[in-house]
Amino acid sequence: xxxxxxxxxxxxxxxxxxxxxxxxxxxxxxxxxxxxxxxxxxxxxxxxxxxxxxxxxxxxxxxxxxxxxxxxxxxxxxxxxxxxxxxxxxxxxxxxxxxxxxxxxxxxxxxxxxx
Amino acid sequence: xxxxxxxxxxxxxxxxxxxxxxxxxxxxxxxxxxxxxxxxxxxxxxxxxxxxxxxxxxxxxxxxxxxxxxxxxxxxxxxxxxxxxxxxxxxxxxxxxxxxxxxxxxxxx
Numbered sequence: 011x012x013x014x015x016x017x018x019x020x021x022x023x024x025x026x027x028x029x030x031x032x033x034x035x036x037x038x039x040x041x042x043x044x045x046x047x048x049x050x051x052x053x054x055x056x057x058x059x060x061x062x063x064x065x066x067x068x069x070x071x072x073x074x075x076x077x078x079x080x081x082x083x084x085x086x087x088x089x090x091x092x093x094x095x096x097x098x099x100x101x102x103x104x105x106x107x108x109x110x111x112x113x114x115x116x117x118x119x120x121x122x123x124x125x
Numbered sequence: 126x127x128x129x130x131x132x133x134x135x136x137x138x139x140x141x142x143x144x145x146x147x148x149x150x151x152x153x154x155x156x157x158x159x160x161x162x163x164x165x166x167x168x169x170x171x172x173x174x175x176x177x178x179x180x181x182x183x184x185x186x187x188x189x190x191x192x193x194x195x196x197x198x199x200x201x202x203x204x205x206x207x208x209x210x211x212x213x214x215x216x217x218x219x220x221x222x223x224x225x226x227x228x229x230x231x232x233x234x
Contacts, residue, residue: 016168052214052224053169066221100168113159114222116169 013037014117016101022123025091031120033084033101041106042084043114044076047098059084060106091124098122127152131215131225138205138232146200146228148189148215156217158182158191158198163212163227172200172213205232 014035023029033042041060045053058066059078073095075087084101098121102114132147150158157176161169173182178193187202198215210232215225 050227050229052227053222055221058221098168102169112218113157113171113174114218115171116161118168121166 014101014103014115016099016117016120018120019118020121020123022125023088023091024125025093027091028087028089030088031086031099031101031122033086033117034082035103035115035117036082037103037115038081039103039105039115040081041104041112042078043102043104044074044084044086045100045102045116047100047119053100057086088122091122093124096122096124127156127217127219127223129215129217129223129225131213131228133226133228135229135231138230140207140232140234141204142232144200144202144205144209144230146213146215146230148198148200148225150196150198150215150217152196152217152219152223154219156219158189159216159218159222160187160189160198160200161214161216161224163214165211169214205230207232207234 017032044056047053056070057076062078073090077085098119100119101117104112104114128151130149159174160172162172173184175182175191181190189200212227214227216222
């Protein structure tokens, strides 16, 4: 089973709202990732968690706050977003062996619209 | 640094045509190479991968061979179907995924 699940599938929020995106995997992976994808572009890495600890933050604005409560779950808390933050947000997971053989498996994404 | 260059799209083919999407890369060390596919409105799905030189990845009729001498990983399929219409991303992973810009494929009946 190589399934990564994400909820919600779609989210519309105002600039003053607080919302959260959720990601779950049961493959025993200990590395989890958040990506942002704009239309007709490849995914851009935002955050990496390895063994439930934040290991990479790609200079993401503080209005995005990641959280990894356990080895299976990854959240992305959203607050005071801007319309330009509208995008597809993808979660991925992999074994964190640090070798080139690591394969990332992606979820279906959350389509976020900020009004 | 690491980079991936894919042939520019969009690519439009008729059903049962032969498909090639070119991918070349620049990387230090010995990266793994991947093709991901993204169907309309969906996330990325791993299509195939190769972890060392001369490896051939294959899945669903698609194939790609890891060519170190030409730093290439071209995606091929002998007979495309309408259901293959999607965006295809070439990627490499020496430590984090580096994606190409993606190639939009449309297959017409």
